[in-house]
Amino acid sequence: MTEAPKPSRPVFACRFVGPDDEDPRNSILFWEPKTIQEWVASLNRCNEIVESHLDDLERSIAPIKRL
Amino acid sequence: MAALEWSDEFSVGIDLIDKQHKLLIRAINLLAMAVEHNSSRDIMKEIFRTLRDYTDTHFAYEELLFDRFGYPDSVKHKLQHKNLLGQVIDLEQRWLAGDAEIGSEVLTFLVEWLRNHILGSDKAYSAFLITALKNG
Secondary structure, eight states: OOOOOOOOOOOSSOTTSOTTOOOGGGGGGGSOOOSHHHHHHHHHHHHHHHHHHHHHHHHHHSOOOOO | OOSOOOOGGGOOSOHHHHHHHHHHHHHHHHHHHHHHTTOOHHHHHHHHHHHHHHHHHHHHHHHHHHHHHTOTTHHHHHHHHHHHHHHHHHHHHHHHTTSOOOSHHHHHHHHHHHHIIIIIIIHHHHHHHHHHHHHO
């Protein structure tokens, strides 16, 4: 018996999280913020993800030289 | 050398939007850094994708605020967003097709593109949204 596909979970705006993401810290990104507090929390989390992604990219451009 | 440095003139007075603009500046600077280091096409491609997707993300969060608070120039501003995102997508597509090289001309375009977005249009909503956010 094949497993039923998971229902699609549209991400509100953060393009750096896919519908299969299961990190509980990202749950806020799966609905449209209804209050300013939710907007702040959603934006903060997305910014954290992007910042970490940019850190990775920077390391791939200029890897830290090890002695 | 950074293609664009953050300065107070860019601040729209809303910390989280300023933070997003700083990350967009960082993405453009990473592209400049990748050019300087002769990075691989895969790395350049990923930086371009990041710039395009984060621009889209940034605009969506701004537009949610416009809708929530009834920003009077919302339609005009959303149209500017559409055009700005279209310019980045067009540049990315031309580069992927081999019709554009990433050099000083492209970096200057992206710097001006972001400066126009922040100074030319985002400064316009600053006072309206700061007041709206204070009043909840």
